[in-house]
Amino acid sequence: MSKTQTKPQREDLQPGEVLCEYCTAKCCRYFALPIETPTKRKDFEFIRWYLLHGQASVFTEDDDWYLLVHTKCKHLQDDHLCGIYDTRPQICRDYTTDNCEYEDDWTYDRYFETAEQVWEYAEATLQKKGENIRSRKPPLLPVLA
DSSP states (O other): OOTTSOOOOGGGOOTTOOGGGGSOOGGGSOEEEEEOOOOSHHHHHHHHHHHTSTTEEEEEETTEEEEEEOOOOTTBOTTSSBTTGGGOOHHHHHOOSTTOSTTSOOOOSEEEOSHHHHHHHHHHHSOOTTOOOSOOOOOOOOOOO
């Protein structure tokens, strides 16, 4: 595939062609671990702490929360293929391209990149019962005659 061509659609691959041959190996450039769903301020403080470290973000998918660590596998080669394919870990062996990010059209339900975003979300979702998170209504401006 030349640089001017676009990558083929998943359904257009010919028998024997492998999807990974056209991909930039997104699945080898991060890992995500499930984390507890935050329900208290302390839980959000942990998430803020995660995001104060480089190359981390947090996302949700179907109400499940994940810590996403943006780091490339040290065995990913320049051609975007695995350098230890025959001895790769079991998690890599179990992974399939059936639902991978090949098409670039997936999104997260919630995505946090900064500690400030998490704090704002926590403030909005942890409000006390009956507490209004909106600012007070400003006084009316005088009517000019």
